[in-house]
Amino acid sequence: MKNYLTEAKKIVPDIAGILIALASLAFVFYFGKLLNSNHTIPLSDYIQLLILIFIAGTMGTAIWGHIKNSEFSRSAAYLENSIELINRARNVLKTTEGTLTNNRVSWVTAARLITRAQHISSKISVQAHQEIFEAEHDYQRHTFGNFLKHKNKPLSEAFFCGAEFSGLSIGEAINHPSQGNGSEKWIPTRIISVIYRFFQYPQNYEDPLESSIEFENHEIQRLWNFGERGVCDYVTFRKHFRRIGNNTIQLSNGKKVRDNMTTNDINQAMLSLSGLEK
Template sequence: MNPRYPGLVKKSFIDLLPTIIGVLVGLLSVGYGFSLWKILLSGVDIGGVANLLTLPIIAASAGIALWGHRKKMEFDKSEAYLDKALELMDQARSVLFDPEGKLTNDRISWVTSARLLKHAQQLKTLATVDAHKRIFDSEHDYQRHLFAEMALYKDEQIPPSFFLGAEYEGLTLGEAAYADSQDKHTGKWIPARIVSEVFRFFSYPRNYEDPLDTATELSPDEVGSLWIGGGQPLCDYLTFRQNFTRVAGKVIKLNGPGKSQTVEAEDIDGEMQSLSGTYKH
């Protein structure tokens, strides 16, 4: 199992399985007891009948055990697919960066990354346990963050000449296309479909379901508990956000619907002295 998810889902499943089997066996036992009670009331010889009733109980118990075994096998197989998918996703990102953490423009590295990402997505579809799919999705978000942090949000953006796969620093597209480090043909240029595949995987899709859509702000009671526990600075920030916003380089004091006024730094600090501790929904 991936070290970031140390057997959490597996433990939950194993903990739950005996309960499921116990409930099924209990239901069968109740049915058996009820049948036996009716037989006793009817005056029929219980010896032979008990033997007959025992057979379905044994068969049912064997069936339950087989069912549990199959579910365990299904779970283990799904977990194996998840583990490999997570490993491939991590490798796909890592192969794009050199040991110093710099994004490489080596064509082979990009092609390898795209292949690994395709395999990871295929393995995700083979995972049959819903919890495993959710773990993959959460890891996917983590990998998006790492990739963007390392590749997209640097002080300098990636120049288009980067994707020509040879010397590119300080060169225009035309200069990089004719650089001496280029092959005779386009052997070093990173194919557009490869670049697209990598960036598509590490980007948020249009239909992305953000788990933060259900996130809410702290309630006044929660803020009160936070204040008492020593979290006054965070409480003041939350109060600040309720009363101020920033538009076109200016900070605006919100005074109700349709009312606002521009304030300076000293005005904010003065207002916050009276607003501190007044958080409300």
């Protein structure tokens, strides 16, 4: 239902324009008929009436344009501020050295900023701005996904206890002297869910790559002519080879012709396949 309303909202200006045009044509037709049949009303009165209608139409168009410009400006502001809040959320999670902090207050603040950003982004009304935000969200998913790691590895359970964690089990972390009393340093799980949910792709994610297609032959030809032969050979390699486990298989017309290929076997096979479409 929400998607239907969103799509319907896009065509409201077009429908309004068509209705206004039809109403204008109907009025002109009626006015001409009235002028032709009624000779008691002075022509000057008709002209004044037309002028008033023209002024009213101009004012209506100006008001409509002002409304659309205001909507565009508000939408642009929502876009800018939502992106800024997301960037602030990531910065809040950084230590002075630029690494990821496990400070409870920082995580709570970051979760609040992300929640605010998502609320503001829901008010973006211009389609182009919505698409820009989705593209920015894709970028932030990548950035957050790389940032929320310790030494390039997923965070350990001890990390979320909010104190010393490096090389410690969760039992060692919660009993470490840096913990202090109670569990006040532990990061709440609902806070973690806000941040992790933000950089995960949802089940209903609409991937813009779904409409992408493979290279066509004329594109491969053009790349080859411009010296991009590594790309061309890799495309050829992907068409003729598969790897299952540690077993590399060569295909021809979709059927297996060789398997358990060694490094030399692959290189020799590529010598005969290298180049344009084969």
